[in-house]
Amino acid sequence: MKMKKYTASTMPEAMKLIRKELGEEAVILNSKVVYSKGFLGLFKKKSIEVLAGMDSIESPAPILEKPILPQVQEDSSSEEIKKELEDLKQMVKSIGRTQSNRTNPDEMEALIQHLKEQELAEELITSIGDELFVHLKKNEEDTAMEAQLKIAKDQLRSELEVFPFGGISYEKKYINVLGPTGVGKTTTIAKMAARAVLEKKKKVGFITTDTYRIAAIEQLKTYAGLLQAPIEIVYNEQDLKQAMHKFEALDVVFIDTAGRNYKEVKFVEDLQKLIDLKENTETFLVLSSTSKQRDMEVIIEQFKDFPIQKFIFTKVDETNSIGSIVNLMVKYKKGLAYYTDGQEVPEDIVEASLDELLNLFLKGIRYERSS
Numbered sequence: 001m002k003m004k005k006y007t008a009s010t011m012p013e014a015m016k017l018i019r020k021e022l023g024e025e026a027v028i029l030n031s032k033v034v035y036s037k038g039f040l041g042l043f044k045k046k047s048i049e050v051l052a053g054m055d056s057i058e059s060p061a062p063i064l065e066k067p068i069l070p071q072v073q074e075d076s077s078s079e080e081i082k083k084e085l086e087d088l089k090q091m092v093k094s095i096g097r098t099q100s101n102r103t104n105p106d107e108m109e110a111l112i113q114h115l116k117e118q119e120l121a122e123e124l125i126t127s128i129g130d131e132l133f134v135h136l137k138k139n140e141e142d143t144a145m146e147a148q149l150k151i152a153k154d155q156l157r158s159e160l161e162v163f164p165f166g167g168i169s170y171e172k173k174y175i176n177v178l179g180p181t182g183v184g185k186t187t188t189i190a191k192m193a194a195r196a197v198l199e200k201k202k203k204v205g206f207i208t209t210d211t212y213r214i215a216a217i218e219q220l221k222t223y224a225g226l227l228q229a230p231i232e233i234v235y236n237e238q239d240l241k242q243a244m245h246k247f248e249a250l251d252v253v254f255i256d257t258a259g260r261n262y263k264e265v266k267f268v269e270d271l272q273k274l275i276d277l278k279e280n281t282e283t284f285l286v287l288s289s290t291s292k293q294r295d296m297e298v299i300i301e302q303f304k305d306f307p308i309q310k311f312i313f314t315k316v317d318e319t320n321s322i323g324s325i326v327n328l329m330v331k332y333k334k335g336l337a338y339y340t341d342g343q344e345v346p347e348d349i350v351e352a353s354l355d356e357l358l359n360l361f362l363k364g365i366r367y368e369r370s371s
């Protein structure tokens with residue numbers, strides 16, 4: 001690939017130069033705004049520096065009198081080379097994006113800073129930064145935060161809209177709630193169950209496999225009692241079968257599990273045997289938004305054999321940075337069912353929607369519920 005740096009006072013001017021020299025097939029590998037020194041720091045002149053590249057294979061081939069290779073062979077090999085070059089081009093582009101070294105206009109710093117404080121993944125910040133950069137170059141007067149927020153929102157929307165949002169579908173009878181110790185599984189079950197009873201008029205029941213601690217059973221019993229819903233404690237497959245039988249007439253059954261043994265692979269395997277995951281079950285993984293992203297990734301890996309449809313993030317009231325919610329959804333291609341924002345049952349739970357998440361994410365530094 002042939003590469004060359006061009007300097008011009010505007011982007012269109014730079015593009016003109018590039019097209020003239022490298023032709024229509026030239027690709028922009030990087031661009032940045034540079035300021036000339038100026039007299040005593042005054043009268044600084046702004047210009048655009050663009051790094052452009054050109055695949056020599058794509059330039060018009062010289063016309064040969066006699067083809068050197070049979071036509072068919074030439075076609076297939078040049079196709080292969082073209083494809084390789086295309087891959088290479090994409091690679092160069094993606095390197096350029098993540099290691100972006102352009103000088104951002106000052107106007108976008110506040111928003112970029114907010115995204116960093118939210119601990120949004122670097123690639124996502126870069127993709128938003130690219131959009132902001134283009135916008136600010138095109139409309140130099142329109143630096144308003146409102147316009148910038150809209151761009152950031154649209155960019156995040158395009159990353160997230162492919163994933164499912166929203167709570168219990170009520171299409172499956174069993175709601176299997178998994179997650180590490182103390183993230184708020186039992187509390188979140190109580191909140192979801194209260195909504196199912198109060199808002200959806202469903203007949204609910206509870207199964208707990210958390211047989212390690214009396215307190216855990218008592219905790220769920222208290223919530224079940226408040227909702228006048230039955231609860232079954234399950235120690236083995238036989239118990240589970242009986243509980244399922246007893247709960248035949250119910251609409252929704254919440255399955256609570258102990259968090260503390262997820263580190264032990266054997267327990268995860270036992271649990272899988274205990275609960276027939278294929279049959280009529282919706283599975284959520286509960287994570288606390290106060291955890292470190294790296295730790296959450298380890299947990300997600302541990303649960304990779306479970307058919308997790310959506311995440312639930314708890315404790316968003318206890319953190320200032322919720323970028324990890326977005327990062328993990330994108331990284332693991334999962335939806336978002338709910339997030340919870342306090343200890344009060346049943347109030348402190350929000351059914352997730354893409355708009356709600358974007359508002360929450362792009363709001364001021366401190367969390368406040370947007371509705």
Ligand SMILES: Nc1nc2c(ncn2[C@@H]2O[C@H](COP(=O)(O)OP(=O)(O)OP(=O)(O)O)[C@@H](O)[C@H]2O)c(=O)[nH]1
Nearest residue numbers: 181182183184185186187259314315340341342343
């Ligand atoms: N601030 C805040 N606290 C929460 C939230 N959700 C749960 N908690 C608290 O977190 C603590 C643990 O909640 P549990 O529901 O017992 O957690 P768990 O995942 O069932 O825990 P184990 O069963 O021990 O694995 C409790 O003190 C809850 O009140 C939330 O959204 N915000």
Ligand SMILES: [Mg+2]
Nearest residue numbers: 185186216257
């Ligand atoms: Mg619990």
